[in-house]
Amino acid sequence: xxxxxxxxxxxxxxxxxxxxxxxxxxxxxxxxxxxxxxxxxxxxxxxxxxxxxxxxxxxxxxxxxxxxxxxxxxxxxxxxxxxxxxxxxxxxxxxxxxxxxxxxxxxxxxxxxxxxxxxxxxxxxxxxxxxxxxxxxxxxxxxxxxxxxxxxxxxxxxxxxxxxxxxxxxxxxxxxxxxxxxxxxxxxxxxxxxxxxxxxxxxxxxxxxxxxxxxxxxxxxxxxxxxxxxxxxxxxxxxxxxxxxxxxxxxxx
Numbered sequence: 001x002x003x004x005x006x007x008x009x010x011x012x013x014x015x016x017x018x019x020x021x022x023x024x025x026x027x028x029x030x031x032x033x034x035x036x037x038x039x040x041x042x043x044x045x046x047x048x049x050x051x052x053x054x055x056x057x058x059x060x061x062x063x064x065x066x067x068x069x070x071x072x073x074x075x076x077x078x079x080x081x082x083x084x085x086x087x088x089x090x091x092x093x094x095x096x097x098x099x100x101x102x103x104x105x106x107x108x109x110x111x112x113x114x115x116x117x118x119x120x121x122x123x124x125x126x127x128x129x130x131x132x133x134x135x136x137x138x139x140x141x142x143x144x145x146x147x148x149x150x151x152x153x154x155x156x157x158x159x160x161x162x163x164x165x166x167x168x169x170x171x172x173x174x175x176x177x178x179x180x181x182x183x184x185x186x187x188x189x190x191x192x193x194x195x196x197x198x199x200x201x202x203x204x205x206x207x208x209x210x211x212x213x214x215x216x217x218x219x220x221x222x223x224x225x226x227x228x229x230x231x232x233x234x235x236x237x238x239x240x241x242x243x244x245x246x247x248x249x250x251x252x253x
Contacts, residue, residue: 007046008221009250017249018042020083021076035064041072045080048073049243052223054230077242084245087253091165094133094141100171101134101212102162102182104153105220107146107240109229117148125149129156130240134215136208140251143219143244146237154179172208219247 007014018039025038036044044058048069055069062069094100106120106127118126128146131153135141144160153176157163163180173182185202188194194202220226222243229236 006050007043008050008246009046013250014039014042014046017080017083021079024079024082035068036062036072041076044069045073045076046246049222049224049239049246052227052229077238081238081242081245084242084249087248088241088245089141089248089253091133091142091162095165095169098135100141100166100169101136101209101215102131102157102166102171102173102177103209103212103216104129104131104156104176105216106130106149107225107229107236108227109149109233109236112233115233117150120149123149128236128240129153131157131160131162132212132216132219133162134212136211138211138214138218140215140219140244140247143240143247146240153177172205174209219244222246 009017021042022038040062044062047053047058047061048055055066055073059066059069106123106125106129108123108125108127109115109118111119111126115126118128120127120129127149129149129151130146131144132140133142144156144162147156147159151159153174157166157177157180167181171182173180173184175184175187178184178187183205185205186194186198224239225243229239231239
């Protein structure tokens, strides 16, 4: 398997995760012989997260049953969370001595009955809103806890708990964050035009903000966050956290 292009991690990075999970399992033995090798199980979970393929397709690829794929996924996901937790930097630490770029993105969930609070009028679909922080080089710094998709970015940055921390630092964002301490582009006045100076400043800010958009694009290469989450909504916040930790691990944090 071409690991890097298929599951997002190199063979060495996968082997490291397998080794860490093996240590946890050795200290908590189940006594049940595995149907697949641990390496295959880890690859399977990474493939589910990276490509967001249906479990039946994964089952065919590995020549096992769909219930086996489901059991492996549910067994290993908490272990991924545990062995990767130290790779997630503390938000306060990443804010120190650097300018931060902030933007929001949604994790689509498909339209579900009784979840109107997740419907985004801007995107015309249901999902959860996450806030993403990056530096000027486009390196991912932090991913917030999700809030309902109906939230505007201005409200989401407050609800996720980031706003008080950002108030003490220098950060840049799009016009959706006006009213915060962020540096944002100037909106065009009603029945008026921006000055040449304002247009130049806006162009500069937009150019800098492209770095956080690249960080979001790399994060959403884990397609489970991009192409439509099909599982239980109650489990999605945990999945977002695990995928963020995988991305931090991939980046070498």
